[in-house]
Amino acid sequence: MKKTILLYGLLGGVLIAALKMVEYRYLVLEHSLEMYGGIVAALFSVMGIWLGRKLTRTREKLVVREVAVRVEVPVEVRVPVPASGPFVRNEERVRELLLTPRELEILEALAAGLSNKEMADQLFVSENTVKTHAARVFAKLGARRRTQAVQLAKEAGIIA
Amino acid sequence: MKKTILLYGLLGGVLIAALKMVEYRYLVLEHSLEMYGGIVAALFSVMGIWLGRKLTRTREKLVVREVAVRVEVPVEVRVPVPASGPFVRNEERVRELLLTPRELEILEALAAGLSNKEMADQLFVSENTVKTHAARVFAKLGARRRTQAVQLAKEAGIIA
């Protein structure tokens, strides 16, 4: 968590520095006040939105369920691997199983074959946290091993 | 809630203070412009954060939109999950990877989420044997973990 704060602080500093630089150039070039203000406003607006989003990690966006429409597959193409539509998460199952957004992330990383440590690095949390999430996922899926969890999740249509 | 307000207030104060400090360096230039920029920056920063928070606060808004999608035939397809066409093993890949029949069995059991012990019981061999086979599979697939092996095998079209 301290890492996060540090990162944001640093980023903010860089942003302000950049702002100052831009400001100086515009001053020298005697551009219009409005333009300067606009740039500053836009820049900080974007930064603010980004910051707000990051700080309040809100998952759970709008879900677009894509209903696959079968298209006949040419025989010769069918040989290598059967075609399948884009993966559609079974939101029903997810809700049934009470899986939280974070747990879903863990589950996906799990299916990708990552170790706890790799997940921790990737998701920017400690390994202990990953283990906790993973344990909950196992409990909710009724799995004893990660491979089993992946298998069960796939069967339930929770992951691709 | 008090904390939040306090935090924002503090943050704004710090921001303004920092801006003011930097401002002194450009004393020779227009003061009003500096102040203007700082105020705008702080204002939009706060507004951005607030906006970001409000906009991304779509927790319960889970809008499920159903969209008909035409399923094209991918040239190089990922392994499907929901019940689709019958799985066709990519024998080509199997031969490339020099996987023996026994190793394939192990790989399948692996993907089914079985532990080494369970595989041993099921295949009627000792756990050590399973481990040996598994180790060879890992080596041939270039995997370090069983979950990774499963993932790689699926991508290669070796298993369903």
Next chain:
DNA sequence: AGGAGAATCACCCGTTCGGGTGACGCGGAG
């Protein structure tokens, strides 16, 4: 104001895995 849920992190303990090495028997190719 208080409680529930989510996410974060820590520590312990026992089990499982993965990697390395060595060994043995069998069957087919040379």
Next chain:
DNA sequence: CTCCGCGTCACCCGAACGGGTGATTCTCCT
């Protein structure tokens, strides 16, 4: 006949995993 690939098994060791418990912080809901 001999070599080699395959399948079988064993042992060791360090790393990773799974299970349990407890704690803190923050947000949301009531």
